[in-house]
Amino acid sequence: MIEVKNLLKVFEGRGQPVRAVDDVSTAVAMGEVVVIVGPSGSGKSTFLRCLNGLEEFDDGQVLIDGIDIAGSKTNLNTVRREVGMVFQHFNLFPHKTVLENLTLAQRVVRKRKAGEANERAMALLTKVGIAEKANEYPSRLSGGQQQRVAIARALAMDPKVMLFDEPTSALDPEMVGEVLDVMKQLAREGMTMAVVTHEMGFAREVAQRVLFMDAGRILEDAPPAQFFTAPQEPRAQAFLKQVL
Amino acid sequence: MALKHRPAAWPWYLLLAAILIGLTAGLWVATQRVHYEWRWERVPQYFAYRAEVPQESPVAGRVSAIQADGALSRVVVTPADGGAPVVLPVETVQVAIGDAIDREDSVGDHYEWRIGPLTQGLWVTIWISFVSGLVGLLIGLITGLCRISDNPTLRGLAILYIELIRGTPLLVQIFIFYFFIGTVLNLDRIVAGIGALALFVGAYIAEIIRAGIQSIPKGQTEAARSLGMSAFQNMAYIVLPQAFKRVLPPLAGQFISLIKDSSLVSVIAITDLTKSGREIITASFATFEIWFTVALLYLVVTSLLSQLLFWLERRFARSD
Numbered sequence: 001m002i003e004v005k006n007l008l009k010v011f012e013g014r015g016q017p018v019r020a021v022d023d024v025s026t027a028v029a030m031g032e033v034v035v036i037v038g039p040s041g042s043g044k045s046t047f048l049r050c051l052n053g054l055e056e057f058d059d060g061q062v063l064i065d066g067i068d069i070a071g072s073k074t075n076l077n078t079v080r081r082e083v084g085m086v087f088q089h090f091n092l093f094p095h096k097t098v099l100e101n102l103t104l105a106q107r108v109v110r111k112r113k114a115g116e117a118n119e120r121a122m123a124l125l126t127k128v129g130i131a132e133k134a135n136e137y138p139s140r141l142s143g144g145q146q147q148r149v150a151i152a153r154a155l156a157m158d159p160k161v162m163l164f165d166e167p168t169s170a171l172d173p174e175m176v177g178e179v180l181d182v183m184k185q186l187a188r189e190g191m192t193m194a195v196v197t198h199e200m201g202f203a204r205e206v207a208q209r210v211l212f213m214d215a216g217r218i219l220e221d222a223p224p225a226q227f228f229t230a231p232q233e234p235r236a237q238a239f240l241k242q243v244l
Numbered sequence: 245m246a247l248k249h250r251p252a253a254w255p256w257y258l259l260l261a262a263i264l265i266g267l268t269a270g271l272w273v274a275t276q277r278v279h280y281e282w283r284w285e286r287v288p289q290y291f292a293y294r295a296e297v298p299q300e301s302p303v304a305g306r307v308s309a310i311q312a313d314g315a316l317s318r319v320v321v322t323p324a325d326g327g328a329p330v331v332l333p334v335e336t337v338q339v340a341i342g343d344a345i346d347r348e349d350s351v352g353d354h355y356e357w358r359i360g361p362l363t364q365g366l367w368v369t370i371w372i373s374f375v376s377g378l379v380g381l382l383i384g385l386i387t388g389l390c391r392i393s394d395n396p397t398l399r400g401l402a403i404l405y406i407e408l409i410r411g412t413p414l415l416v417q418i419f420i421f422y423f424f425i426g427t428v429l430n431l432d433r434i435v436a437g438i439g440a441l442a443l444f445v446g447a448y449i450a451e452i453i454r455a456g457i458q459s460i461p462k463g464q465t466e467a468a469r470s471l472g473m474s475a476f477q478n479m480a481y482i483v484l485p486q487a488f489k490r491v492l493p494p495l496a497g498q499f500i501s502l503i504k505d506s507s508l509v510s511v512i513a514i515t516d517l518t519k520s521g522r523e524i525i526t527a528s529f530a531t532f533e534i535w536f537t538v539a540l541l542y543l544v545v546t547s548l549l550s551q552l553l554f555w556l557e558r559r560f561a562r563s564d
Contacts, residue, residue, distance in 0.1 A: 054466055081472035091467035095486050104481060105471035137562070150467075157471055 001161055001192045002028040002051060007060035009046055009216075020046040021057065022216035028161070033193045035203040035224075038213035039239055044196045047213065048165050051194065052083040065160060081109060084154030088166040090146040092138040098125065098149050099134040102156045110157060117156075124152040128182050144175030148182055155186075162186065164195040200243055204228055212236045275532070286530045287537055290360040290520075298350040299334045303327065307343045307351070319351045365520025366541050372434070372516060373503045376441035380502070383442060384449025389479070391454045402450065409447035415508050417444055422512040437509035445502045452494045456487035489560045496553035500546045507542075517541060 009021035020043040028034050036044045049055040051062055053069050053076050062069045069079050093101050102121035106112045112120070125131040128148040130141075138146055147167055154162060164183065168176045180202050187193060187206045197203065203210050203224055210227040212220035212235075219233045228244075231237045275282070305323040319332045319339060334352030345351065390402035409417070421440035422433060431439070460483050468478040510519035521538040525531050 052470055054470060077469075077472050077474050080470055083470070085467075085470035087463060087467065089463055091461075091463035093464065093467070093482055093486075095489065105468075105473060108477050108481065109472040153467075154471070 001030045001032070001065060002194065003061075003063040003066075004051070005061040005063075007047070007050060007057055007062065009043075009050055009055060009057045019216045021050060024060075024216070024218055026211065026218060026221065028192060028194055030192055031190045032208050033187045033191075033195065033206050034209045034211060035207035036194065036196045036211045036213060037198070037200070037203060037239070042213045043216040044211075044213045045165050048163050048194060048196050051163055052080050052085055054085070077109070081157055082160045084157060084159035084162040086147070086150050086154055086162065086164045086167045088169050090138075090143070090150045090170075092146055092150055092153070094138055097135050097137055098130070098141070101138065101149060102153050105153075106156050120156055120158075121152070124155050125149070127185075128152045129178075142175060143171045144178045147171065147175075147179045151179070151182055151186075161192045161194070164193065164197065166196050166198070168197065168199055198243065200228070212239065214239070280532060282533065283528075283530050284533055286528050287533050290362040290524050290528075290534075292360050292363060293358055294355040295358045296353045297356050299332050299352050299354050300348045301330065301332060301345045301351055302347065303330055303345075304347045305330075305345055307339050307341050307345060310337060310339075310341055317352065321345055321351065361515075361520045361524055362517070362537065362541070365515055365517040366545070368515060368520075369503065369506055369517040369542075370545060372438055372441065372509065372514070373499075373506045376438045376506070377445060377499050377502050379438070379442035380445035380449055383446030384453055387446060387450035388453030388457065391450055392457060406447045406450055409444055414440075414444050414505055415511065418508055418512060433512050433514055437512055437514045441502065441506055441509065444505070445498060448498050449495065452491050452498060453487065455494075456491035457483055459490055460486050489557075492553060492557050492560065496550060496557075499553070500549055503546055503549065504542060 004024055004026050007021050007024040008019065011018045011020050022043070024047060026034075036048065038044045046055055050057045051064070053062075057070070064079050064083060067074055067079055069076060092098075093104070096104060099118065099121055102124065103114070103117040106117035106120060107114065110117075122131060122134065125134055128151060130145055130148050130152070133141060133145065133149075138149065141149065151162075151167075167183070168179050171179065176199070180199060183193070183195070183202070184206055195202070195207075205224075207224050210220070210222060210224050211218050212227065212231070212233065214235050220227060220231060220236045222231075227236070228240065231240055299319075301321050303321060303323040303325075305321050305325075307319060308322040308329060309318075309320040311318040311320070315335060316333050317335070317337050319334055319337060320329050321332065322329045332351050333354060335354050337352045339345065339351045387402045387405060390398040391406070393399050393402075418437065418440045421443070422431075422436040425431065425439070426433070426436040464482050464486065465478055468482045469475075473481070506516060507518040510516055510522070513519070515523070517538055521534050525534050528534065
């Protein structure tokens with residue numbers, strides 16, 4: 001589903017250029033849930049953002065469903081329809097109601113009729129347990145509710161892959177659970193997911209593979225049972241000691 | 245017990261009233277000094293007046309009757325060729341029964357309300373400001389978008405335009421627009437005036453729009469683009485609607501300035517409110533009264549506009 005070959009992303013700062021993503025190659029199979037963990041500044045968010053071209057990378061290749069997203073003949077907008085993304089800070093459209101947040105892209109990008117878009121939106125809002133807030137503005141919702149709306153908004157495009165960029169990091173602790181529940185349900189339904197998170201419980205329970213990143217490189221790539229009990233890399237061992 | 249002692253406000257209101265009364269008194273004394281005679285009664289006629297219009301007979305014939313009907317009189321003219329009698333309402337009768345009347349002869353006067361030069365000038369000011377504001381908004385929007393474009397040509401042109409306009413006086417711009425561009429392109433003075441104002445206000449609006457767009461968090465664009473929206477769709481549906489809401493207050497200030505700045509087009513002989521005022525003064529010598537009235541009219545228009553935009557702002561605040 002997702003194939004990454006020798007991905008390189010360099011940030012040109014004032015000082016030394018930083019290799020945020022340094023020669024990363026990996027793949028996410030259809031229906032697979034991959035969780036990416038690592039210390040802050042390890043490049044995991046940057047890596048995730050390269051997957052739908054939000055971050056322009058310097059070298060290497062990203063293939064979504066076989067399509068090279070940086071290809072000269074590729075329309076990135078068409079690729080992005082198939083790749084849903086959920087952000088740390090939700091990024092809901094504050095001037096649109098919850099329902100409009102879900103229907104706008106369906107109508108202008110997928111060219112769906114208003115009735116069809118509304119139906120899809122309401123079905124998804126019901127699924128994430130927030131249908132009664134359909135006509136509220138996002139500012140009226142709690143953080144957990146906003147993030148569930150953001151997940152529903154991405155799902156409304158019927159993507160083939162979902163990317164999650166620290167979806168619970170900006171939430172109050174008591175709201176983390178409701179968002180993780182929605183993500184777990186999504187994983188059970190067979191959605192292909194790449195998740196950057198600090199929620200080790202979620203990784204252990206849901207992931208098929210855990211990628212450990214540090215300094216822009218993937219240092220470990222293992223099933224959660226193996227990663228959490230017997231990490232090979234000293235840096236992964238040190239990281240796990242801190243977070244568990 | 246209150247933690248904070250609040251001093252009473254009324255002494256300050258009293259002081260405010262005293263200052264205002266003092267200022268009014270000072271104004272009165274000043275006009276006494278220069279022996280100015282206030283003639284406010286001369287002002288209303290410049291808003292609207294009753295014009296004497298001669299009532300002409302459509303036929304040749306003889307006045308057969310004059311019927312009084314309150315302030316009105318009806319002059320009945322029987323045509324010489326034996327047609328049906330014609331009834332002409334007038335307020336002052338200038339003929340007597342039995343008088344011979346030719347076609348288009350006046351049988352008396354009646355009065356009609358006419359719009360005075362102050363009202364006409366006010367109207368010109370309003371519509372010139374409105375049209376140039378609208379064109380300026382369009383120019384500002386396009387320039388603002390060019391200003392933040394990645395394309396160096398568009399960005400360079402936008403910066404050049406903004407700097408040229410903001411660095412020169414509007415009065416000079418109006419002269420250049422009228423005497424140079426207006427002559428080259430053979431423009432009407434009204435078109436030249438509106439063009440100069442629109443270009444002027446457009447440069448300021450461009451900077452307001454640019455700041456508004458840049459104030460929208462990057463996450464909004466990222467969310468829109470990640471849903472597959474194009475750069476244009478992102479601007480049209482996500483960024484600009486939010487930016488517009490934020491720039492409404494500075495935009496309101498800019499439009500209010502525009503109404504006031506539009507008085508400068510009177511220098512290229514457009515009869516706006518200011519020029520009407522000057523013309524009336526040469527006829528009436530009521531210098532103080534007319535300038536005060538003109539100022540008041542500008543104040544009314546700008547206050548109404550600011551109320552309107554305030555209302556608009558509150559409407560947009562629904563989603564906050």
